[in-house]
Amino acid sequence: MTDCLFCKIIAGDIPSDKVYEDDAVFAFKDIQPKAPTHVLVIPKIHIPTLADAKDPAMLGNLMDKVNHVANDVLKLEAGYRIVINVRKGGGQEVFHLHAHILGDTSGKTRLPF
Ligand code: AMP
Ligand code: ZN
Numbered sequence: 001m002t003d004c005l006f007c008k009i010i011a012g013d014i015p016s017d018k019v020y021e022d023d024a025v026f027a028f029k030d031i032q033p034k035a036p037t038h039v040l041v042i043p044k045i046h047i048p049t050l051a052d053a054k055d056p057a058m059l060g061n062l063m064d065k066v067n068h069v070a071n072d073v074l075k076l077e078a079g080y081r082i083v084i085n086v087r088k089g090g091g092q093e094v095f096h097l098h099a100h101i102l103g104d105t106s107g108k109t110r111l112p113f
Contacts, residue, residue, distance in 0.1 A: 019039055027039055079103065085100075
């Protein structure tokens with residue numbers, strides 16, 4: 001979608017601090033981190049919210065890649081929190097489905113993030 005911030009980030013039209021990319025997902029650092037490590041994982045196809053996602057295989061792959069990024073790329077060995085805000089009432093500000101990965105590689109910071 002041409003008018004979507006995260007679609008523009010995927011396309012490279014807006015710069016981002018990328019941590020992972022494959023054929024289906026893109027992961028980059030949140031510009032206003034709420035934890036020592038704060039990364040967003042997004043599908044490359046434009047889906048406005050989790051509630052609009054009708055493809056279980058896409059959602060399964062997204063969660064698989066969230067695990068891959070959190071464990072193998074970010075090395076959040078002490079653990080991490082996954083947040084998906086849904087619609088305005090759920091705190092969603094950017095209407096392109098995204099999972100927040102929140103954690104601390106030092107293991108020192110505990111919840112709440
Ligand atoms: P949400 O409230 O779940 O829609 O989360 C949107 C997130 O996108 C927020 O945590 C913002 O800090 C983040 N964000 C907004 N613009 C950018 C950007 N250009 N690059 C990286 N993260 C962004
Ligand atoms: Zn989009």
